[in-house]
Amino acid sequence: MKNSILYCLAAASMVLSFFFDSSTARSAASAVPAPQEASFISTLLSGSEEPRLLTASDSVAYNKAAHQLGIEATYTADQSLLETVVSWLGTPYRYGSNSKSGTDCSGFVTRVFKEAYGITLQRSSRSMFSSVKHVQKDEMQTGDLVFFRRGPGQPIYHVGIYLKDGKFVHSATNGGVMVSSLNQAYYSRNFYAAGRVEH
Structure with missing residues (x-):
């Protein structure tokens, strides 16, 4: 008798498991996959004046990044630069280094420009200053140094x-890469001063 009850419970469990698995598979197949955070800017910034309609999950990812950067991001913002900068946020400060395990200020800037634009900048901040086009503070644009x-x-x-x-x-000595x-x-x-890298 005891064994019969156990067999019945096991059979009922298998049947319920089958129905649950198939209903989950159907709902998963019909659901729109959420964008991965690492590529959300690619899907949100079109490079044109007109923004596309955002899904709820797009809006959450977009607002999270804008919050991380401390700015109100726009659809005309530089996609490559923003993607690269977001990926470096929180990297610790390390003098003389330029990797995601630690970087100083000029190392961070050189890596961002290499990753975002394929441009190799001078390694020191003084050398960078001598090789950029100087711009007035009130004329600064996204991406200027x-x-x-x-x-x-x-x-x-x-x-x-x-x-x-x-x-x-920037990469600050008291907090690493931050806004x-x-x-x-x-x-x-x-x-x-401010300077523009011509590319």
């Missing part, structure tokens, strides 16, 4: 990549 020094006559010691709305991304504001007292005081 921003340079810092600690007062008149002092050498350039830091470089980052301008995003928009006064925000730039900061040019309006923060420290960066406002030490901002020296």
Whole structure:
């Protein structure tokens, strides 16, 4: 008797399992797959003025990235640059290095430009400054380089990549790759110049 009950329970379990598996497979086949976060910008930024309609999952991924960058991203933003910058966020600071296990400011900038545009920049921030087209602060565009020094006559010691709305991304000694504001007292005081890499 005891064995009969166990056999019945096992058979019922198999039947329920069959129905559950087939209904899950049907709903999975009809569902629209969610985009992977690593490629969400490719699907959201079309490079034209007109945005395409976003699904709910697209909007979540898009808003998450905009939040990470601290900017209101637009559909005309540079797709390659944004994809590359997002992938580097949180990388720790390491002097003299330029990998995702650790990078300094100029190492970060050189890697981003190589990955996003295939452009090889000079390795030091001072060398970069001498090889860019200088632009006024109020004319900066996404992708321009921003340079810092600690007062008149002092050498350039830091470089980052301008995003928009006064925000730039850089590898800081006290936090690694992050987005900061040019309006923060420290960066406002030490901002020296902006430059455009012609490509």
